[in-house]
Amino acid sequence: MISADTRPRIASKARLRYDRKTGRTMLLYPEKGLVLNPTAAEIAKLCTGEHSVAAIVTQLASQYGKDAAAIESEVMKFLSSLAERGLLQEAN
Amino acid sequence: MSDELRPYTLVAELTYRCPLRCPYCSNPIEWAKRKNELDTETWLRVFREAEDLGVVGLNLTGGEPILRRDLEELIAGARKLDLYTNLITSGIPLTRERLEKFRAAGLDNVQVSVQDIDAKGSDRIAGLRSFETKLEVCGWVKDLGMPLTLNVVLHRDNLEHVAEIVALAERLSADRLELANTQYLGWALVNRRALLPTRDQLEASRKIAAAARKRLLGKMEVLFVTPDYYTDYPKSCMDGWGRRFIVVSPDGLMLPCHAAHTLPGLKFDNVRERSLAAIWSGSSGFNAFRGEAWMPEPCRSCDKRGVDFGGCRCQAYHLTGNAAGTDPTCVLAPSHALVETARGEALAGEAPALRYRSVRIAAAR
Numbered sequence: 001m002i003s004a005d006t007r008p009r010i011a012s013k014a015r016l017r018y019d020r021k022t023g024r025t026m027l028l029y030p031e032k033g034l035v036l037n038p039t040a041a042e043i044a045k046l047c048t049g050e051h052s053v054a055a056i057v058t059q060l061a062s063q064y065g066k067d068a069a070a071i072e073s074e075v076m077k078f079l080s081s082l083a084e085r086g087l088l089q090e091a092n
Numbered sequence: 093m094s095d096e097l098r099p100y101t102l103v104a105e106l107t108y109r110c111p112l113r114c115p116y117c118s119n120p121i122e123w124a125k126r127k128n129e130l131d132t133e134t135w136l137r138v139f140r141e142a143e144d145l146g147v148v149g150l151n152l153t154g155g156e157p158i159l160r161r162d163l164e165e166l167i168a169g170a171r172k173l174d175l176y177t178n179l180i181t182s183g184i185p186l187t188r189e190r191l192e193k194f195r196a197a198g199l200d201n202v203q204v205s206v207q208d209i210d211a212k213g214s215d216r217i218a219g220l221r222s223f224e225t226k227l228e229v230c231g232w233v234k235d236l237g238m239p240l241t242l243n244v245v246l247h248r249d250n251l252e253h254v255a256e257i258v259a260l261a262e263r264l265s266a267d268r269l270e271l272a273n274t275q276y277l278g279w280a281l282v283n284r285r286a287l288l289p290t291r292d293q294l295e296a297s298r299k300i301a302a303a304a305r306k307r308l309l310g311k312m313e314v315l316f317v318t319p320d321y322y323t324d325y326p327k328s329c330m331d332g333w334g335r336r337f338i339v340v341s342p343d344g345l346m347l348p349c350h351a352a353h354t355l356p357g358l359k360f361d362n363v364r365e366r367s368l369a370a371i372w373s374g375s376s377g378f379n380a381f382r383g384e385a386w387m388p389e390p391c392r393s394c395d396k397r398g399v400d401f402g403g404c405r406c407q408a409y410h411l412t413g414n415a416a417g418t419d420p421t422c423v424l425a426p427s428h429a430l431v432e433t434a435r436g437e438a439l440a441g442e443a444p445a446l447r448y449r450s451v452r453i454a455a456a457r
Contacts, residue, residue, distance in 0.1 A: 011313075013201050013239035013267045017174055021098070021146050028149055028176035030201045030241055030268060033100065086268075086313030 009049030113219030116280035141368035171198025183229035203241035326403025333381035
């Protein structure tokens with residue numbers, strides 16, 4: 001389960017790619033891809049296994065000048081959707 | 093060009109040559125012998141033009157793509173365009189050194205197929221002693237730090253091995269397991285009676301796969317692709333004709349799917365003669381089944397028409413002789429009895445012997 005201490009890492013089979021057609025960031029993996037909204041793209045870029053969920057929330061809250069609770073719910077929602085698709089790797 | 097018609101994936105069939113002879117091969121049966129493969133320069137141009145049209149993912153497939161001596165160069169070209177590149181291979185014939193070159197060139201994912209859980213079963217289907225080598229190749233992929241997809245095509249003789257297949261994939265530390273039921277086109281249609289499972293077999297294995305998917309979330313992605321013959325409604329084949337995919341055949345035909353050139357009366361263009369952009373927007377073959385105007389009833393007024401885009405045109409043609417008909421796997425299709433009959437045959441027991449992919453059989457047809 002994802003908690004504030006989890007250090008999420010995008011699965012090694014997936015990678016981010018800038019899409020010059022739409023200006024969006026895409027998360028590509030075998031046979032599929034997701035088009036990310038700007039916040040999701042920022043979250044995904046921080047899913048390197050180094051940052052905890054709490055640290056990601058803090059960073060994005062200051063970056064967007066938004067309430068941490070609102071950011072946290074957005075982060076958790078996005079990370080769960082990645083996990084459901086098997087796109088998050090468990091920390092070793 | 094609207095986003096409604098944007099290709100995201102290029103399927104590059106680099107060659108129809110293959111050392112394996114799997115009796116469910118999706119390559120067209122008459123075409124195994126065709127020569128005249130595109131050269132390196134042309135493929136690199138195809139990649140560039142595809143990326144320009146919006147393609148972000150590339151499947152290098154065949155036949156057996158590693159038979160191409162220029163594969164390293166093609167991978168490097170794809171990487172330069174930042175395409176997500178997936179190599180779809182049997183792993184035969186490969187060396188660790190060459191795989192290392194693929195990695196250095198920027199390959200994103202390696203998909204290796206095995207045909208069953210042991211050498212006896214797997215080699216029987218492949219028509220070649222290959223299972224042990226394939227496992228070795230899987231080991232190299234992981235040793236070199238690359239993501240591994242293990243692909244197993246399912247049919248009545250291996251569906252009951254799904255639990256063991258999952259265990260094998262775990263042992264190999266696969267990142268992704270693709271349990272893909274046979275789709276009954278190409279060689280698989282020739283061998284349908286020998287391959288089509290019963291509904292009970294399918295349901296039992298589906299449950300095992302679903303449990304594995306849940307258990308392994310975060311470690312290994314488990315995919316289970318159901319055969320159209322048991323889904324009641326057709327799949328959105330290729331996400332709709334000419335909507336999301338470009339397939340280029342070994343000799344340069346640009347197609348909406350890998351079997352579209354088996355449909356009579358359609359004209360497809362060669363990438364040697366026209367640009368991908370011109371073909372994508374202007375080819376009569378690409379436009380033949382886009383949108384809804386071509387649809388017959390009951391598709392035309394069906395509320396699922398925007399979901400499945402009318403299903404599979406090749407299935408319609410190869411089962412009924414009419415490429416513009418309703419996909420017979422749909423319960424609403426007037427021709428659905430053809431699929432019910434096939435399912436009935438699967439229950440009838442003793443299956444005929446497999447007919448292996450070969451040039452000789454293809455020539456005799």
